Amino acid sequence: MRLSDLQAITHDDLLITRLGTRTVDTPLQELLGNRQESVHYVTETDRVLLDDTLGMAKGRVERTEDLPAFNPGGPRAKLFFDPSEVTAAIVTCGGLCPGLNNVIRALVLHLRHAYGCRDVLGFKNGYQGLADGSDPVRLTPDLVRDIHTRGGTILGTSRGSQDAATMVDTLVAHRIDMLFVVGGDGTLRGASLLADEAARRGLPIAVVGVPKTIDNDIPWIDHSFGFQTAYARAAESITAAHTEASSGVNGIGLVKLMGRHSGFIAAHATLVAQGVDFTLIPEVPFTLDGLLAGIRKKLADQGHAVVVVAEGAGQDLLPASTATDPSGNRKLGDIGAFLRQEISEGLGDLPYSLRYIDPGYAIRSVPANAFDAVYCTRLAQAATHAAMAGFTSMMVGSRRGRFINLPIKLATATSNHVDPHGDLWMAVLETTGQPVRF
Numbered sequence: 001m002r003l004s005d006l007q008a009i010t011h012d013d014l015l016i017t018r019l020g021t022r023t024v025d026t027p028l029q030e031l032l033g034n035r036q037e038s039v040h041y042v043t044e045t046d047r048v049l050l051d052d053t054l055g056m057a058k059g060r061v062e063r064t065e066d067l068p069a070f071n072p073g074g075p076r077a078k079l080f081f082d083p084s085e086v087t088a089a090i091v092t093c094g095g096l097c098p099g100l101n102n103v104i105r106a107l108v109l110h111l112r113h114a115y116g117c118r119d120v121l122g123f124k125n126g127y128q129g130l131a132d133g134s135d136p137v138r139l140t141p142d143l144v145r146d147i148h149t150r151g152g153t154i155l156g157t158s159r160g161s162q163d164a165a166t167m168v169d170t171l172v173a174h175r176i177d178m179l180f181v182v183g184g185d186g187t188l189r190g191a192s193l194l195a196d197e198a199a200r201r202g203l204p205i206a207v208v209g210v211p212k213t214i215d216n217d218i219p220w221i222d223h224s225f226g227f228q229t230a231y232a233r234a235a236e237s238i239t240a241a242h243t244e245a246s247s248g249v250n251g252i253g254l255v256k257l258m259g260r261h262s263g264f265i266a267a268h269a270t271l272v273a274q275g276v277d278f279t280l281i282p283e284v285p286f287t288l289d290g291l292l293a294g295i296r297k298k299l300a301d302q303g304h305a306v307v308v309v310a311e312g313a314g315q316d317l318l319p320a321s322t323a324t325d326p327s328g329n330r331k332l333g334d335i336g337a338f339l340r341q342e343i344s345e346g347l348g349d350l351p352y353s354l355r356y357i358d359p360g361y362a363i364r365s366v367p368a369n370a371f372d373a374v375y376c377t378r379l380a381q382a383a384t385h386a387a388m389a390g391f392t393s394m395m396v397g398s399r400r401g402r403f404i405n406l407p408i409k410l411a412t413a414t415s416n417h418v419d420p421h422g423d424l425w426m427a428v429l430e431t432t433g434q435p436v437r438f
């Protein structure tokens with residue numbers, strides 16, 4: 001597919017759909033009036049280049065205006081919507097993620113205080129709440145005042161598919177002008193269908209995504225929110241495993257971390273905690289014999305070994321399954337339990353102590369850390385600016401430190417993976433000292 005091929009992406013693929021002409025003066029005029037172009041501020045007439053190396057840009061186009069470049073995030077002087085007449089809505093979908101409440105809070109406060117929007121509604125329990133006829137909650141500044149200190153989402157969340165036409169009917173019934181969809185890859189696919197259905201009916205409803213997922217598998221952006229909090233938490237389990245392992249006789253610490261198809265949590269947590277001997281991720285295959293030989297060698301050399309395994313790693317070693325969750329995500333085999341068993345059996349008569357830690361949901365049900373709290377607020381503000389300008393079928397995110405608006409279809413055409421040839425994985429290999437292949 002063309003959108004998954006970096007070299008095939010054109011200028012037009014990065015254009016953001018607009019609901020119509022912008023004629024309304026922004027209430028943020030005071031803020032915007034004195035802004036000056038700088039390396040840190042991209043005006044709306046400028047664009048954020050897709051390519052950032054000569055090699056990538058070389059030979060792509062003849063005229064620089066045709067270079068693929070992103071629509072910059074941020075406030076616009078002219079708006080599509082008249083804020084005083086706007087009813088906005090928020091929905092949170094998919095697995096929990098640190099920062100969901102920060103995004104809800106920042107959306108509500110920015111919409112109500114900065115823009116003076118009439119109302120913000122929250123649909124409960126993910127897309128389910130847009131399809132089951134339940135009443136949305138009225139999200140007032142008072143209601144959201146303290147929610148950023150808590151994990152989870154005050155709106156609830158769910159997995160499972162809902163009919164786009166039914167959901168658009170709900171938006172129409174509640175006179176929603178803009179829907180903020182907070183979720184991961186699946187949620188964004190759903191948002192894309194919603195935007196398509198609204199467009200098919202000629203409805204001027206802005207659908208804007210805010211990229212959530214601890215797996216960090218959403219492409220094109222620096223990271224999704226919640227990811228950093230999650231890997232910081234995960235690192236605590238690695239430190240515990242290392243402490244246990246290094247204090248035992250032939251101690252082995254085995255830590256299983258979330259990360260369905262992308263090993264970013266395992267890779268980053270390894271770099272935070274240090275002391276890991278083997279990091280196993282979905283993107284890099286390994287053999288059981290190779291791992292066991294490596295563990296034996298570590299026990300002989302240093303008296304302990306620490307293994308970190310992402311839940312999606314080594315799936316080829318487990319019985320194949322076609323089971324899926326309600327959203328259609330493939331259910332994975334339990335690589336942690338499998339490795340615990342295989343390591344125990346594989347070490348034969350060697351005396352050892354194995355401590356297995358699976359922090360599981362504990363890394364994603366916590367409140368956002370300082371970094372994610374900042375990012376969530378900025379994402380929510382960028383999302384509000386984009387919706388007010390009448391942009392739709394798009395997602396906000398930071399790319400190489402700049403906030404951009406990018407088409408949802410681009411964001412769902414591929415997934416973000418740890419590149420086995422990239423600098424991140426190189427840093428992991430350098431840190432663990434594990435073989436490149438084993």
Ligand SMILES: Nc1ncnc2c1ncn2[C@@H]1O[C@H](COP(=O)(O)OP(=O)(O)OP(=O)(O)O)[C@@H](O)[C@H]1O
Nearest residue numbers: 094095159160161183184185186187189190213327
């Ligand atoms: N291809 C799709 N088309 C329409 N809706 C989808 C699609 N994939 C998923 N959804 C819907 O989006 C919602 C969330 O999807 P999912 O459970 O996969 O989580 P996610 O957004 O990918 O987040 P995470 O992976 O971080 O948990 C669910 O209600 C699901 O039915």
Ligand SMILES: O=P(O)(O)OC[C@H]1O[C@](O)(CO)[C@@H](O)[C@@H]1O
Nearest residue numbers: 095213214215258259260325364
């Ligand atoms: O058990 P649940 O809630 O379906 O979610 C588990 C999955 O959600 C995530 O946290 C995010 O996609 C994955 O890392 C994990 O595999």
Ligand SMILES: [Mg+2]
Nearest residue numbers: 094184185186
């Ligand atoms: Mg997902």
